[in-house]
Amino acid sequence: MEMSPADGQFLGMVGVNVWSFIGLNASALFSAFVASIAGTAGGLILIGLMALVFPPALLIPVHTIVQLGAAVSLGTSRWRYMLWDKLPPFVVGTVIGATIGGQIFIGLSESVLLFILGVSILSLSWVPKLAQFGPEKGRFVFVGFVVTFLGVFISATGTLLAAFTAPVAPDRRNHIAMVGMLMSIVHIAKLIAFGLLGVSFGSYVPLIATMIVMSFLGTWVGKHAMDRIPERVFRTGFQVLLTLLGFRLVWLAADASFNLN
Secondary structure, three states: OOOOHHHOEEOOEEOEOHHHHHHHHHHHHHHHHHHHHHOOOHHHHHHHHHOOOOOHHHHHHHHHHHHHHHHHHHHHHOHHHOOHHHHHHHHHHHHHHHHHHHHOOOOOOHHHHHHHHHHHHHHHHHOHHHHHOOOHHHHHHHHHHHHHHHHHHHOOOHHHHHHHHHHHOOOHHHHHHHHHHHHHHHHHHHHHHHHHOOOOOHHHHHHHHHHHHHHHHHHHHHHHHHOOOOHHHHHHHHHHHHHHHHHHHHHHHHHHHHHHO
């Protein structure tokens, strides 16, 4: 979908009218609420809804900024539960992933990346031992690289990260904290890569700012709701959600490949 002045120009934002402005903010609140309960899915939900308004070239950078706000709110809401030893190796992988991903930003097929992401999520959710390969430090270097590299093209890779963090988190609060903190690092690295590519989205600051505020509100509401959910119920629901999202990504990959042919 290409945006033009005819599509609306609310607060100087081409392609955004009053109703889409309200709808996108509601989407940010809802997706942050879901992420704060499950530690995943929020980014996928939000990018699917944002795709109704933004063209691909603008969708991923704007989505990345909004998700940075959501990830920061998610991580800070549970910062006491963060497993800090996972951070340094993850950052190393993130830098490598952003560097390589940024250099070939338009060179890979979206259908192939979606398929890899979907199959990875399904495999990790049903065979959790796959997410525990090798020494933890080396593993999280790899995870940081993959999540950031794929994120440059697909943006919503928090679900893949969640599949790796869940098996090493002794408590769901550790899991939520890790996803929030680590995805914050990923989004920052992606934004640096987009900045070096010359991607401009300054005119959408009003929308980005309000969506970030809604993300904080959604996280706050979700945090209090999650505290009422038993650990076993959380783990079961988390696996079901990962499975559904994995199948959805494989389906999107097949559909994208079919349309290309």
